[in-house]
Amino acid sequence: MAKKSRKKENSITRPTLVALKGIQAYIKSVAGLASTVLEIIDTASTNRKDIDEFVERIWNTITTLKTVADRYSRAGNGDVSDVQGVCDDFQQCLEEILSEMREIQKGSADKSRIMQYLMITDVRDKIDSFVQRAGNLQRDFDIYRDSRRNTCHCVVDSS
Numbered sequence: 001m002a003k004k005s006r007k008k009e010n011s012i013t014r015p016t017l018v019a020l021k022g023i024q025a026y027i028k029s030v031a032g033l034a035s036t037v038l039e040i041i042d043t044a045s046t047n048r049k050d051i052d053e054f055v056e057r058i059w060n061t062i063t064t065l066k067t068v069a070d071r072y073s074r075a076g077n078g079d080v081s082d083v084q085g086v087c088d089d090f091q092q093c094l095e096e097i098l099s100e101m102r103e104i105q106k107g108s109a110d111k112s113r114i115m116q117y118l119m120i121t122d123v124r125d126k127i128d129s130f131v132q133r134a135g136n137l138q139r140d141f142d143i144y145r146d147s148r149r150n151t152c153h154c155v156v157d158s159s
Contacts, residue, residue, distance in 0.1 A: 024069060026084065026087035026088065026091060027062065027065055027066050027069060027087060029091055030062060030065070030087060030090055030091045030094060031062055033091060033094040033095060033098060034058045034059075034062060034094055036098055037058070037094055037097055037098050037101065038055055038058065040098075040101050040102075040105070040114060041054065041055075041101075041114065041115070041118065043111065044111035044112065044113075044114035044115055050115060050118075050119060051115075054118060054124075054127070057127045057128065057131050058094075058127060060131055060134070061090060061127070061130045061131050061134045064131075064134035064135060064137070064138055065083065065086060065087060065090070065134050065137070067138060068083055068134070068137045068138050068141055069083055071138075071141055071145070072141065075141075075145060082137055082140075083137055086130065086133050086134060086137060089130070089133075090130045090134075093126050093127070093130065097118075097123060097126075100117060101114050101117065101118075104117055
């Protein structure tokens with residue numbers, strides 16, 4: 001009987017580990033993209049308040065995603081598709097922002113145009129949506145974890 005439950009445990013653990021390693025790779029990729037985006041912003045920005053707020057939102061998103069991925073890893077929860085989906089979408093968003101900033105750099109010597117682009121409501125809203133989605137993932141995982149802790153395993157005596 002112990003071998004059977006061990007096999008079942010391995011059948012859940014192995015795919016989870018593979019998925020989590022993939023998420024860690026996504027997070028590294030997202031962090032690398034964010035670093036490139038922030039380097040360009042840093043050279044273009046004259047308003048430290050704007051850049052600090054933008055950096056903070058990106059940083060919070062990445063650290064929250066990493067925290068959630070680490071929690072999934074420790075809990076052994078098999079379904080990490082939500083985390084992977086947010087990482088995919090955030091990576092795509094950062095790639096779009098980076099592409100647009102590079103186009104601005106090519107077409108204009110005016111560095112303030114990059115900051116103007118980043119302060120557009122659409123760009124800010126995109127980043128804010130990922131802050132929200134990462135926060136939701138963390139909250140949902142906390143609810144899941146707490147509900148599993150509070151599950152009572154009762155033994156009914158049938159005699």
